[in-house]
Amino acid sequence: MMRLLRNTVFSLLVGTGLAYPGSDDRQAPVKHPRAAGYSPKEPPLTTPWTDKVGTDPWPEYPRPQLQRAQWQNLNGIWQYQNASSLAAVQNPPFGQDLAQEVLIPSCLESGLSGIQGSYMLYSWFSTSFEVPSDWNGQSILLNFGAVDYEATVFVNGKKAGFHRGGYFRFSLDVTRFLKAGQENEFGIWQSVWIEPVPTNHVSQLDIDGNMDGQLNMTVHTSAANTTSSALVVVKDGDNIVATHRGPTNRPFQFKVDSPSLWSPDSPKLYNITVKLGEDKVQSYTGFRTIAKGTVDGVVRPLLNGEFIFMFGTLDQGFWPDGIYTPPTKEAMVYDLEMLKRLGFNMVRKHIKVENDLFYRACDELGLLVIQDMPAMRPLQSKALPNCGSETLLPDEAQQAEFTRQLEVLINQHKSFPSIATWIIYNEGWGQITSYYPEFELTDLVRQLDPTRLIDSTTGWYDHGAGDFSDNHHYSDPQCGTPFYSTASSPYDDTRIGFQGEFGGIGNNVSIEHLWNDQAAINTINQTYELDLSLEAWNYRSHVLLSELQNQIRLYSCSGGVWTQTTDVEGEVNGLMTYDRRLSRVDEDQWKSDIQSLYDAAAARTNKTMAAS
Known part of the structure; x- marks a missing residue:
């Protein structure tokens, strides 16, 4: 040494x-x-x-x-x-x-x-x-x-x-x-x-606490091919609630008696200390169970055994000063706190993976996360000599690399309590259509993490894989309904009816709140709908949220994703402008409308549930 x-x-x-x-x-x-x-x-x-x-x-x-x-x-x-x-x-x-x-x-x-x-x-x-x-x-x-x-x-x-x-x-x-x-x-x-x-040290912790108080853990070590023992101490504040000594590099389980469960309404976290020889690391978990089940004849997402209507925003995570990197942790958490204040209980992290402190903040605030796998490429095509075009899709090596990195995504993030759903493909980006790789990838994700739901194809092309029948439709929703746009697929009642994206209505602002680049400014008119005032924008938001509420009451809608948290370059459809200096939302109206979604979902359910 x-x-x-x-x-x-x-x-x-x-x-x-x-x-x-x-x-x-x-x-x-x-x-x-x-x-x-x-x-x-x-x-x-x-x-x-x-x-x-x-x-x-x-x-x-x-x-x-x-x-x-x-x-x-x-x-x-x-x-x-x-x-x-x-x-x-x-x-x-x-x-x-x-x-x-x-x-x-x-x-x-x-x-x-x-x-x-x-x-x-x-x-x-x-x-x-x-x-x-x-x-x-x-x-x-x-x-x-x-x-x-x-x-x-x-x-x-x-x-x-x-x-x-x-x-x-x-x-x-x-x-x-x-x-x-x-x-x-x-x-x-x-x-x-x-x-x-030390020479033999903890390299990764896999932690899952379920609603029954069972803690499922794997303590991975640098000596990956050997087995030793690690001491695990679970605390609620300063109080020790469980201790257990388990083997390294293979799964083990033990119980915590009557834990307080994690949910958006009560995001309770427990501190965990792991000791391996001279190595000592701190971690945490929340006890909750995410599943799907039939409630009153409709397939629903379940949190701790009860139907939860998941409603959040499409969150791209861009910043005008740092681009992919938020300027500070305070800035990053500001966006999440705004969503929580309005009543959202979820955020869809859109084709980006944030730093670990983002997910810790969601764990602490009580925001469920729907996590996208970053796409290999958007839908792209090349011109052919006969004046036609050909969609560019991954070759065998690229598909293998996508699969490898999907595994890395799951393994590095599966211990965050807030993550509820994995998304494999977004709107067909990089999705091979000569065969249906989403089925084998869904099986892979299920094997790596059987504790979460899987949205195999959000938007299109949906061939029946995964837990969600996910529709994208701008501006108005089509969530679990008997009508759909030809760009998406009809609702499949054997899976969870979900509005993966909708809204997207915009309101242009003065230059001091815009990404001051002419090419970006030129794309503003491509917005799905432009409203000429904040009053009009809030009115139209109310109409669209009311339409979603009707689909919850009448049909089989189990959640939705509003586009989007903030403006980005060339897009003016955020709840806030790109610089976070101007909020478009009438907070009282939005809080009321979002609560109405939850109320409509609660009115559709009774206590007859069957988990699957």
Whole structure:
């Protein structure tokens, strides 16, 4: 085991979009003069949090379900250099200052990054840090929240690891690449941090608490092929409610007596401590059971054995100052708190995976999450010589990679209590139609996580897979009804009737609330419906929500997704503008209309339920 000297400086070199083919054994030359200093660029639109970001962004521990007391945040000012040439890819810039400074975490396209570039395909990033002396004798893990899309990591001129998948966290044990007593070299849009761990340490926790108080756990360890034992302590506040010692690297179960159940009305969470030898990690869970069942002759989603009408917004998670990265945790939670205040009990995270603190906030607030698998591509086609066109669909290798990353999505997020449903395909994007891969993918997801519902195809093309018969229709809904648009499919009464998207009505605003880019502004007239005033917009919202309420009362509607939380570039159909400075909603009206949906759903049910 390497022993690290006090205040030893280490530096990290990361290539994004790179799979470096050269030698891993280059030594670091002398450092060059400093790169151009960091300063944020002025984006086309700001938010109230833009000026609060500073140079120490996202100081929170990034992984709330596997948290250690000792850690060091590497967020802040890094160095950046474009690598969009073959020569740049094949020659990592070891031991030298890169061209510019950049704020991590942030997208290079964003103003907050300090770069605000376009078509940033390949990049080098570099930083230096000190390892605390009290970490001596332990392994050092280097953790990335997410890097888009591929990352090759070098430490001391040696390749320490490679990762593919722009939405998923990964960790590297970099201990053997570090050199004590001397300087070493090693589209980051989520946090980066290091932490010390013993040789055998907890690498992942799978936790599911159900409504009967049964806790199903797997403690994965770095010694994945061996079995030891881990001590699990469950607390309600400061009170210990259960302890259990279970085997590592295989599932085990134990009971917590009479737990308070998690729901949107009462999002109760229990703290969990796991001890494995010298390793100690903190986590949490909520006790709840998500299922489907027949209630009064209609297939319904069930939470803790009772029909729950799931109603939320399409949430794209874009920010004008940070693009994919929210400027601060406060900003990110602001959106969720607004939804909760209006009475929404759900949010659909649309073809994006957020950082773990997003899901922790949903767990705490009591917002169910319908989680999309990011699509491989939107519906695209290419022109043919005969003037026809051909839809572009994944080849075999691309489909295999999609499947692999779907597995990663499930495995990394299946312990968050708030996640209620997985979505595999959105509106046919990347969905092969020569055969129906959604059936085998549904089986895969069910095997990885039997505790959630699966919406195999939201919108179209629906061939009968999964738990939902999901219709998209703008502007008015068609939820579990005997009528449907030809773009979608007729309601299938053997599955849950669901309005996967509707609404989308817009209201244009003055330029100070718009993404000030002419190409985006030109698309505003493509909005499904434009209302000329906020009064008209709220009136039309009331009409559409009343129509959904009628479909709950008369037909088999079990939930819906309103488009959308906020405006984005070129879209003006949000509850709030893109900068979050203007809310369109008449809050009293919206609260009343949303409650009316729940009341209509409750009026349709009785106590006769059969889970399936």
